[in-house]
Amino acid sequence: MGPRKFIVLVTLLAAAAIVGASAWAAALLHARRTLAPAEQAAAIGGPFELIDHNGVRVTDRDLRGRPTVMFFGFTSCPDVCPTTLIQIGQWLEALGSDADRLNVVFISVDPERDTPARLKAYLSAFDPRIRGLTGTPAQVAVAAKAFRIYYQKRPVEGSDYSVDHSSVTYLLDERGRFVEPIAYGTPPDRAVTQLRQVLAE
Ligand code: NI
Secondary structure, X not given: OOHHHHXXXXXXXXXXXXXXXXXXXXXXXXXXXXXXXXXXXXXXXXXXXXXXXXXXEEEHHHHOOOOEEEEEEOOOOOOHHHHHHHHHHHHHHHHHHHHHHOEEEEEEOOOOOOOHHHHHHHHOOOXXXXXXXXXXXXXXXXXXXXXXXOEEEEEEOOEEEEEEEOOOEEEEOOOXXXXXXXXXXXXXXXXXXHHHHHXXX
């Protein structure tokens, strides 16, 4: 085979691999999206033990008694996490005093860098009702797995690493059971309606 034919062949193989991988990823996402609500509820959630930004131990049981807004992220995140935390603050603002009947937790998927002190400093820029949770890498892995959260370190030029992660916000009821997600980019009115519903249940 001449070099030109070889290049064409390699290009075709690479294209086929990309198409295959995208189809697989789309199928995976689609499978997640089409889970019936009852199946989702059964699949999302479980026991965990973490530590909050003040160094206090927090388990899934400690969140019971109030509905919970839960978001996984990390303090070095350049865009999605700060945007989401700002939006959560706006929802809480819109809820007024009803927001005080919610737990709002930001769970780090970067436990190696996100110490309680670092979480506390970071969260001081956002609504004070947002509680930061972190733990050992093993503890965070348990929590993320329970809530079906994907996260993966990725090397980045100019810094140590970034962390790719699921950017969905979860609503849990007062018994700690998954109710529904608030997708990234949900219009604020819609999100506040979702929160009011979970508060009314
Ligand atoms: Ni993020």
